[in-house]
Amino acid sequence: MHKKQADAVAKTVVDAIEEQSNxxxxxxxxxxxxxxxxxxxxxxxxxxxxxxxxxxKLFFWTKSLV
Known part of the structure; x- marks a missing residue:
């Protein structure tokens, strides 16, 4: 039973880290x-x-031509 609980806790931690990382x-x-x-x-x-x-510039250049 302890192995299943440890696996569940580990999965929860990994899921939380993955969610935070995302x-x-x-x-x-x-x-x-x-x-x-x-x-x-x-x-x-x-x-x-x-x-x-x-x-x-073009405006003033054309004005200077006149």
Missing amino acids: KIATQNFIKLEIATLYNKLLLSMLAIAGISLTVV
Whole structure:
């Protein structure tokens, strides 16, 4: 009987560790996704700023031709 109880306790402990490990892995994955989205947002903002700067430069360049 003690062997069965010990096995049951061991299984419960292993299951709890596995569940906690899965939660941590999920949290880390979510953090990684958020960081990736943030980086994409920053890159998009930089691209928009670059395009805007180019448009302004072209505007002043064409004005200087006139």
